[in-house]
Amino acid sequence: MAIARPVRALGVAAILMWCFFLYQIFKPSTSLSQPEINTDSDPNLDPTGEPEGLLHRASELYAPGISNSARINATLLALVRNEEIDGMLQAMHDLERTWNHKFNYPWTFFNDVPFSEEFKRKTSAATKAQCNYEIIPKEHWETPSWINNDIYEESVKILQENEIQYADKISYHKMCRWNSGMFYKHPALAHTQYYWRVEPKVHFFCDVDYDVFRFMQDNNKTYGFTINLYDAPASIPTLWPETLKFMADHPEYLHENGAMAWLTDGIRRPEHNRKANGYSTCHFWSNFEIADMSFWRSKAYEDYFNHLDRAGGFYYERWGDAPVHSIALGLFEDKHRIHWFRDIGYQHIPYFNCPNSPKCKGCVTGRFTDGESWLNKEDCRPNWFKYVGMG
Ligand SMILES: Nc1nc2c(ncn2[C@@H]2O[C@H](COP(=O)(O)OP(=O)(O)OP(=O)(O)O)[C@@H](O)[C@H]2O)c(=O)[nH]1
Numbered sequence: 001m002a003i004a005r006p007v008r009a010l011g012v013a014a015i016l017m018w019c020f021f022l023y024q025i026f027k028p029s030t031s032l033s034q035p036e037i038n039t040d041s042d043p044n045l046d047p048t049g050e051p052e053g054l055l056h057r058a059s060e061l062y063a064p065g066i067s068n069s070a071r072i073n074a075t076l077l078a079l080v081r082n083e084e085i086d087g088m089l090q091a092m093h094d095l096e097r098t099w100n101h102k103f104n105y106p107w108t109f110f111n112d113v114p115f116s117e118e119f120k121r122k123t124s125a126a127t128k129a130q131c132n133y134e135i136i137p138k139e140h141w142e143t144p145s146w147i148n149n150d151i152y153e154e155s156v157k158i159l160q161e162n163e164i165q166y167a168d169k170i171s172y173h174k175m176c177r178w179n180s181g182m183f184y185k186h187p188a189l190a191h192t193q194y195y196w197r198v199e200p201k202v203h204f205f206c207d208v209d210y211d212v213f214r215f216m217q218d219n220n221k222t223y224g225f226t227i228n229l230y231d232a233p234a235s236i237p238t239l240w241p242e243t244l245k246f247m248a249d250h251p252e253y254l255h256e257n258g259a260m261a262w263l264t265d266g267i268r269r270p271e272h273n274r275k276a277n278g279y280s281t282c283h284f285w286s287n288f289e290i291a292d293m294s295f296w297r298s299k300a301y302e303d304y305f306n307h308l309d310r311a312g313g314f315y316y317e318r319w320g321d322a323p324v325h326s327i328a329l330g331l332f333e334d335k336h337r338i339h340w341f342r343d344i345g346y347q348h349i350p351y352f353n354c355p356n357s358p359k360c361k362g363c364v365t366g367r368f369t370d371g372e373s374w375l376n377k378e379d380c381r382p383n384w385f386k387y388v389g390m391g
């Protein structure tokens, strides 16, 4: 039976439409044919290996206690309380397992009160390396004479209204000031150049098979970080204005190849920049630091720290050593002497640096936080990569 031509045409049209419909559903996604450019893509998802160049590996020259060792002038460094012994042991076990049992760099522990025998015994047993236990001199720890207690108490109230954590703990203010401008002045470190800062309860996830201190030295690096964050602007409202005052008096300290754009970015989180009066609040999270103390011992940093110390913000606000260190590095140092240790898997609650590497165990590749999802916006690494890169 012949089908009328209009009916045939309708049938063909229906088949064509059906094919078009199926194509729309099953066509290859545009991202396959044309990759989307995501400026925030996480480099921790890319396969990560060791840094390039000559690396010094474990050998008998790194055996503990030998006189002609390959170790350079460096120490693992922890400010810690006696009662944090369990958290300290856990952090030590992680770092010894992943790195230090191969290199045996000494540990130096600092405390504002004497270490207990239990603390010394248990921490010494956690490493083959030498352990030093140091008391902080009073003049490095006590609140300076020019801090007015009435102003401090009033300031704490304001900080608390702004929900600034630990604002009412004077020991926290002392700790931040000591980490900002005192630790490297301790006589026990007089002959030490590099340090790796370790806090109780932190985690290390990845095997690291080269001497990171020699890496710093060989590559002319001043500072190494893993995590890069935004700060709470209400903890540092006058830090940047004080910094600008200092810089007006000392324009000679500004490095021509510094990281000013990272310090002053107002595009990504304009409210942070506004509330911090011109500072992006981006900083290296200083509970992890691998650094050369020559920078802190420089005239530029000493003058800057003294200016900030006199301004009182370690007490009247809650200036942390993280933004203070970071601003100084961003202003006075060549940004290419600051290294992202992308290969060191690290966690201090609630943030991670977790690279994509078979050397890493126990963290989720690329995960930035295991806290609430809003914490993800605290990540300032995209700005560091944008303005400085991944070196
Ligand atoms: N000896 C001593 N160590 C301290 C004192 N306050 C803080 N610390 C140490 O300083 C480091 C930083 O203190 P934390 O309380 O961890 O500060 P935080 O990392 O900002 O806070 P959390 O997020 O709670 O870890 C840790 O290694 C502490 O053990 C103190 O009064 N005395």
Ligand SMILES: [Mg+2]
Pocket: 199, 287, 348
């Ligand atoms: Mg901590």
